[in-house]
Amino acid sequence: MKLNEMTITGLRKMLDKREIRPSEILDAVYARIEAVENKVQAYLITTKDEAYKSAKEAESAIMENRASLLTGIPVAVKDNMCTKGILTTCASKILYNFIPPYESTVTERMKTQHYLLTGKTNMDEFAMGSSTENSAYYPSKNPWDTGCVPGGSSGGSAAAVAADECIAALGSDTGGSIRQPASLCGVVGLKPTYGAVSRYGLVAFASSLDQIGPLTKTVEDTALLLKVIGGHDPKDSTSAPAEMTDFAGVIGQDIKGMRIGIPKEYFIGGLDSEVEASVKNAIKKLESLGAIPVEISLPHTEYAVATYYVIATSEASSNLARYDGVKYGFRRDGKDLLDMYMKTRAEGFGPEVKRRIMLGTFALSSGYYDAYYRKAQQVRTLLKNDFDKAFEQVDVIATPTAPTVAFRFGEKTTDPLQMYLSDIFTISINLAGVPAISLPCGFAVNGLPIGLQLIGKHFDEASVLKAAYAFEQSTEWHKRKPGL
Amino acid sequence: MKYEAVIGLEVHAQMATETKIFCGCSTKFGSEPNSQTCPVCIGMPGVLPVLNKKAVECAIKTGLAVHSNISAYSRFARKNYFYPDLPKGYQVSQYELPICEGGHIEIVIDGEVKKIGLTRIHMEEDAGKNIHEGGGPYSFVDLNRTGVPLMEIVSEPDIRTPAEAAAYMKKLRAILRYLEVCDGNMEQGSLRCDANVSVRPVGQKEFGVKVELKNINSFRFVEKALEYEIKRQIKTLEDGGKIAQETRLFDSSTGVTQSMRSKEEAHDYRYFPEPDLVPMVPSAGWLEEIRQSLIELPDAKRERFVSEYGLPEYDAEMLTTEKAVASWFEEAVSAGGQAKAVSNWMMGELTRMLNDENRSIENCPVKPEQLAGMLKLIDNGTISGKIAKTVFEEMYKTGKEAAAVVKEKGLVQISDEAAIEKAVDEVLAKSPNEIERFKAGDEKLMGFFVGQVMKATKGKANPQMLNELLKKKLQSS
Structure with a gap:
C-alpha cells in the first residue's frame, strides 16, 4: 500500500518505529495530488513548502521522542478555517485575497502536534451548498465518478480523503456539510456535539449550528482526530467546559445490548431504494453484532428543513455583514459609501450566498421576526425534545445520511429546494446539537458509495464511535478505493 | 394654553x-x-x-x-x-x-x-x-x-x-x-x-x-x-x-x-x-x-448629611455630588469645624477659588483641618469673618495654617476696648459735619463711621465692640 493511501493509525506506528519519515509521506501525497488533482479539484491551494517545513519539525519531534497523535501526518483543511499567513477564501470572491493574521483553534491544536497542512480544500462558498457547485472558483469532483458531485459543502475535504490526496481532513458541518459529502464520497465524517469543538477561526456561516469535525478513511482515525481538535477553548464562549474524551478505550468494545433507534420519519418517499436497502442491511448487520433495533419516532422531522433555512439564513445575514469592502477582501469602488457597499457585495458574493442573505434579512425584519425567526426557534426546541425523548429509549439512532447517492453536476442547481433536500436527514441533527457520524455502508449498482448515519446523545460521541467502529470492522465497504 | x-x-x-x-x-x-x-x-x-x-x-x-x-x-x-x-x-x-x-x-x-x-x-x-x-x-x-x-x-x-x-x-x-x-x-x-x-x-x-x-x-x-x-x-x-x-x-x-x-x-x-x-x-x-462591595452612595450620604450635620437639603446635595468633596467636608467637620460654617466656606470661597484655577478638590492647597483651624479663630474672636476672607486667600496661596497667616500679616483682631475707643474718637473728631447729619436722622451714616474706623485699624477692629462703642459715643456726643 502506498503511504498516501494509509490511515493516521497506520502511519503513526510506522513513524514512531522510525520506519518512515514524514517527508516520505508528503512525497507520496503530493505525487498523488500531482497525478489526480486535475480530475478531482479537491484543493483550492496546496501548501507544499509549508508542509515540508513542518515535516522537518515533525521529524525532530519524532527523533526526540516528542511525537503526538498527529506528528508528521498530512491533513487537508477546509478553506473556511483560518490559517495564519495562508490564504483563506471560503471559496468566495469576497475573500479572494484574505490572509488571516491568526490561526483557528483547531489548526493551532494540530500545529502544536506538528501536523502537515497539505492545502486548503474547496467548498461551497461560505459553506452554503451541498455539491461544491457554489464555489466561486470551480467545483470539486467525486473521485468515484468525476461526472458527479462530491457533496458539500465540505466536498473538497471529502474528495481529497477519498482520492488519497491526504491522510485525513477537517470539514465543517452546519446542516450536513461533513456527513453528506462523506456519504457521497465513501469516507467517514463526524459532526461533533455543538460546543465539543472550538469554532474560533472558523469563518461563521450560522453560529448556532456550525461545528468543525474530521473526515477520515476509518472510524478510528475520526476518533483520533476528534481527540486532537476537541475540548474546551477559552476563545469560544459556546465551547463546552469539558476536555474531549479519549476514545481509545471505547473503540473496539462490543455493542451487545446497544439499543439502535430506527426513526420511521427517515424512511420515506424520496429515499432512493438502493440507499434504503443498504441502510436496512446495515441495521441488520448491527443487529447481528448484538445491537437491539428499536422503532422510534422523531415526530417533528418534517419541519426541520424549513426551520433550518430560517435560522441558518438569519444568522448568516448578520455574520456576512462584515464583508463590506471597508477593511479587507474584495472591494468595488462606488460613487459614495452606499454605492461601494452595494457594488462590493453584489460582485463579491455568489448567487446562493446572496439568496440566503436576503432570506435571513427578511426573516429578521421587524414585523416578520415573530412569524419566522421566533417560530423557528420554537420548532427547534421541539426538534431537540424529539431527540431527548428518543434517547430515553435508545443509545444511538441509525438513518441514511443522504437520500440519494452522488448526483450529477447541474442536476439540482436550477432548483434550490431540490438541493436543500439533500440535507433532509442531516439537518435535524444540527438543530438539536447532537453528534452524528456518516460511514460507508454499501454501494449502488452504478458504483457510487452509500452512507449510514449514526446519531448520539449530546456529548456521547463515544457511543456513536463505538457502534460505527463495530460496524466498520465487520464490513469491507471502507476498504474499497475509487478507480481514478 | x-x-x-x-x-x-x-x-x-x-x-x-x-x-x-x-x-x-x-x-x-x-x-x-x-x-x-x-x-x-x-x-x-x-x-x-x-x-x-x-x-x-x-x-x-x-x-x-x-x-x-x-x-x-x-x-x-x-x-x-x-x-x-x-x-x-x-x-x-x-x-x-x-x-x-x-x-x-x-x-x-x-x-x-x-x-x-x-x-x-x-x-x-x-x-x-x-x-x-x-x-x-x-x-x-x-x-x-x-x-x-x-x-x-x-x-x-x-x-x-x-x-x-x-x-x-x-x-x-x-x-x-x-x-x-x-x-x-x-x-x-x-x-x-x-x-x-x-x-x-x-x-x-x-x-x-x-x-x-x-x-x-x-x-x-x-x-x-x-x-x-x-x-x-x-x-x-x-x-x-x-x-x-x-x-x-x-x-x-x-x-x-x-x-x-x-x-x-x-x-x-x-x-x-x-x-x-x-x-x-x-x-x-x-x-x-x-452588593457587599458597594460604598455609601450620594443619596444615602445626602440624607445622612441632613440628619447628622443638620445641613439644608441644598447644601447636602451640593456637598455629596463628588465623593472627594463629601470626604473633604467630613474631614473638616471632624477636625472641629462647625458643619454649616464649613459648608458655607466650601460652597463659597473654596469653590470659587478652585473653579478659578480649574482645580479639583483633591489638589486643593488648603487641607480640611486648616479650614477647621481658621473657623476656630473666627469663633474665639481672634479674627473677624471679614478678615477671615483675606486669611483664607493667603492660606490658599501658601498652604500655611490660619494662625501662621494671621501672625505674619498682623491680622489679629483688635479687641482691646481702649484701642478701639481711641480710633473711634479720632474719626469722630474729624467728622463734625457727619455727626450733625447723623443726629438729624441720617442713620445710614453709621456705616460711614464703621468704615472709617475699620480703615484706620486696617479692618482689624472687633466689629461687635466697634458697633457698641460707636453707638454709645454718638448718643452721648
Whole structure:
C-alpha cells in the first residue's frame, strides 16, 4: 500500500518505529495530488513548502521522542478555517485575497502536534451548498465518478480523503456539510456535539449550528482526530467546559445490548431504494453484532428543513455583514459609501450566498421576526425534545445520511429546494446539537458509495464511535478505493 | 394654553474597564488610531467574542446602586446595520433581556427630592470613529474605540423640565463616579446623552408626539438643547402645526436642533439573540459579593448629611455630588469645624477659588483641618469673618495654617476696648459735619463711621465692640 493511501493509525506506528519519515509521506501525497488533482479539484491551494517545513519539525519531534497523535501526518483543511499567513477564501470572491493574521483553534491544536497542512480544500462558498457547485472558483469532483458531485459543502475535504490526496481532513458541518459529502464520497465524517469543538477561526456561516469535525478513511482515525481538535477553548464562549474524551478505550468494545433507534420519519418517499436497502442491511448487520433495533419516532422531522433555512439564513445575514469592502477582501469602488457597499457585495458574493442573505434579512425584519425567526426557534426546541425523548429509549439512532447517492453536476442547481433536500436527514441533527457520524455502508449498482448515519446523545460521541467502529470492522465497504 | 414637557433620557456611560468588552485590547483614550485593535474587535472572519467579566460587574454594581432588578437571566443581541465604524456590520448590545430592569434615581429640585424612574440598564459595545480629514473623497476609520464597553441607562419619561434633566444627569454622573464604574468625562465621550422629548397641555394625561434628540454632550447642552426643543414644539403646536415623530440633532454651536431622520426613515435593526455568546446567569454568591462591595452612595450620604450635620437639603446635595468633596467636608467637620460654617466656606470661597484655577478638590492647597483651624479663630474672636476672607486667600496661596497667616500679616483682631475707643474718637473728631447729619436722622451714616474706623485699624477692629462703642459715643456726643 502506498503511504498516501494509509490511515493516521497506520502511519503513526510506522513513524514512531522510525520506519518512515514524514517527508516520505508528503512525497507520496503530493505525487498523488500531482497525478489526480486535475480530475478531482479537491484543493483550492496546496501548501507544499509549508508542509515540508513542518515535516522537518515533525521529524525532530519524532527523533526526540516528542511525537503526538498527529506528528508528521498530512491533513487537508477546509478553506473556511483560518490559517495564519495562508490564504483563506471560503471559496468566495469576497475573500479572494484574505490572509488571516491568526490561526483557528483547531489548526493551532494540530500545529502544536506538528501536523502537515497539505492545502486548503474547496467548498461551497461560505459553506452554503451541498455539491461544491457554489464555489466561486470551480467545483470539486467525486473521485468515484468525476461526472458527479462530491457533496458539500465540505466536498473538497471529502474528495481529497477519498482520492488519497491526504491522510485525513477537517470539514465543517452546519446542516450536513461533513456527513453528506462523506456519504457521497465513501469516507467517514463526524459532526461533533455543538460546543465539543472550538469554532474560533472558523469563518461563521450560522453560529448556532456550525461545528468543525474530521473526515477520515476509518472510524478510528475520526476518533483520533476528534481527540486532537476537541475540548474546551477559552476563545469560544459556546465551547463546552469539558476536555474531549479519549476514545481509545471505547473503540473496539462490543455493542451487545446497544439499543439502535430506527426513526420511521427517515424512511420515506424520496429515499432512493438502493440507499434504503443498504441502510436496512446495515441495521441488520448491527443487529447481528448484538445491537437491539428499536422503532422510534422523531415526530417533528418534517419541519426541520424549513426551520433550518430560517435560522441558518438569519444568522448568516448578520455574520456576512462584515464583508463590506471597508477593511479587507474584495472591494468595488462606488460613487459614495452606499454605492461601494452595494457594488462590493453584489460582485463579491455568489448567487446562493446572496439568496440566503436576503432570506435571513427578511426573516429578521421587524414585523416578520415573530412569524419566522421566533417560530423557528420554537420548532427547534421541539426538534431537540424529539431527540431527548428518543434517547430515553435508545443509545444511538441509525438513518441514511443522504437520500440519494452522488448526483450529477447541474442536476439540482436550477432548483434550490431540490438541493436543500439533500440535507433532509442531516439537518435535524444540527438543530438539536447532537453528534452524528456518516460511514460507508454499501454501494449502488452504478458504483457510487452509500452512507449510514449514526446519531448520539449530546456529548456521547463515544457511543456513536463505538457502534460505527463495530460496524466498520465487520464490513469491507471502507476498504474499497475509487478507480481514478 | 399652558404646556408641560415630558422628557426621558438615554445615557451612554463608558465603563471603567482596562480592556474592551469582548477582547483584551486596551480602552485607553487618545492613542494612535487603530493601535488598540485585534482580529476580534475589528471583526475579522471567524473570530469570536469573550465577555469581559469586569464589565458585567460594573453594570450590576450600577444596577444595585440605582435600585434596579438584576436579571437572573439576560443575554446579548445583535443590532444590525452597515457603517464603516462598525466592523462586524452589527453591534453587540442587549435587547429583550437586559442585565438590569427598573430602579430610580433621586434628584433635588428647589430643595425637594424627586424620584426619576429607570426603565433599564443594558450593556453594549461602542462603535469606532469615522474621521473626515484631508479633504479627499474618502474618510478614515479609527477602531480604537470599537468594543469599548458601554452601559446604556434609560430613564422613564418622568422628567418635566430641562433643569430636572440636568440634575438627573449630574446625579447619575455622581453615582457612576462614586462607584468608579465610569469616569464621567463628557468631553472625552465617557458620558453621552440622547433625550426623548414631547410636550402636552398641562393636565393632559396622554403623551405628545415624541422627538428623539441626539448628540447632547455636556451638562450645559442638556439644558440648552431641551429648552430649545421644548420651545420649538410648543411654538409649532401654538401655530396650529403638528409635531413629527423624528430624530433631531443638536448643534451646540448654534444651539438649534435639526431634523436628522423621520420615523419612516428609521432603521430596522433586525435584533436577534447573539449566538456567539451564552446567556448571563449571575450566581447569587457573586451578586452578594458585589452588593457587599458597594460604598455609601450620594443619596444615602445626602440624607445622612441632613440628619447628622443638620445641613439644608441644598447644601447636602451640593456637598455629596463628588465623593472627594463629601470626604473633604467630613474631614473638616471632624477636625472641629462647625458643619454649616464649613459648608458655607466650601460652597463659597473654596469653590470659587478652585473653579478659578480649574482645580479639583483633591489638589486643593488648603487641607480640611486648616479650614477647621481658621473657623476656630473666627469663633474665639481672634479674627473677624471679614478678615477671615483675606486669611483664607493667603492660606490658599501658601498652604500655611490660619494662625501662621494671621501672625505674619498682623491680622489679629483688635479687641482691646481702649484701642478701639481711641480710633473711634479720632474719626469722630474729624467728622463734625457727619455727626450733625447723623443726629438729624441720617442713620445710614453709621456705616460711614464703621468704615472709617475699620480703615484706620486696617479692618482689624472687633466689629461687635466697634458697633457698641460707636453707638454709645454718638448718643452721648
